[in-house]
Amino acid sequence: MKQKISSRLFIIAFIAMLSTAVGVIYACYNSFENQVKNDLRIYAQVIEDTDVLHSYYENDTYEDIPNLFENIREDNLRITWIDQDGTVLYDNDVDVNNLQNHLNRPEIQSAIETGQGECVRKSDSLQMNTYYYAILMDDGTILRVSIMAKTITSIFLSLVPYILLILLLILFVCFFLSHYLTKQLLEPINHMAENLDNPIEEPAYKELVPFANKIRSQHENILLAAKSRQDFTANVSHELKTPLTAISGYAELIENNMVPKDQEVYFAKQIRENANRLLALINDIINLSELDHTEKHSDFVSVHLLDVAKEVCQSVQINAQKKNIELTCTGSDEVILANTELLKEMITNLVQNAIQYNNEGGYVQVRIYNEDGVVLSVKDNGIGIPKDVQDRVFERFYRVDKSRSRQTGGTGLGLAIVKHVVEIHDAHIELISDVGKGCQIIIRF
Structure with missing residues (x-):
């Protein structure tokens, strides 16, 4: 992370400096170009205001024309005087006899039409721009002034060594600054990471408060999950050990002929009951393990809840009859989106618990209704x-009455399975109970 932040700060600084350099050169060149054009206008107007050209033209005497501009000492300034038909009357830079007719030049055409004209022509071989400004005089002749200047490309190339030198110096400074600023930026984060277990320690940046709270919450959840898993492993070992010890003990007595003939059936019954309890425990553990992977139970369909409840009640009716318990299932036909098999598992556990922890001759009422x-x-x-x-x-393996749970074959996992199924369906579970008066569990979908 530190390296990424440093490198990105370095890249941002480089792009910013390069963009600034290019922008400054472009802005300066535009200012320079505008100044050149403005200077050309001024030169043309000054020359026009002398009225010397007019007198020469009127008298048709051009012998002394080269002496017209003796007082103009501007370097690189080229002055051209052009007749109405495009013939060059005078040029201070080139022999007029070697010049072609200038009538078709853009700046001349513009001056004839509007009174003034300007044009810029570029020489790729010389990397120079020539700026022209032409003005129409009162006698119909055209005065044109021009000057050559470097192009922006040539200026940029000439400045490249200086730009590179400045960039290297600035990048050298930015390199160390980026490392220093990155260290300063990450120091509070590292401090927060080292003191994550301390709830009093507040992050230096307010933007990190939600992140820190989330991390702390997840950290606590991981610790709780680890403790829960450790407790679950210990409880599983203990719960499995009890019936296995009983089975092993009874089998050893029978093997060594230490069981009276009249008690063999009793011992066989104890082995069978402990084996059944062991199988029930293993099945519940497998069910809980599968429920932990909720992605396996995403196949929800429309389910008629009353039909599922009646099916479950019919399957456990024989258990209720053994204790003379009245089991009823009533209500309205309500449809929910759910996993049918998980619903059956949940209702079975609830009804079985209600039967197992009931009194002889009691009742169990299953009801489906709509209330918001x-x-x-x-x-x-x-x-x-x-x-x-x-x-x-x-909680897993928690029993209110441990002795009674073992007598009835309870594993202590039934309500833990119920809670898992409820969570998978985003439902809410509520328990209402009083000692000696019964229990009611309400699940709202």
């Missing part, structure tokens, strides 16, 4: 959840 949006409600009159732990029930 589609709502799914699962309500029971079971053991309920204490107020002080309601915020934790959606």
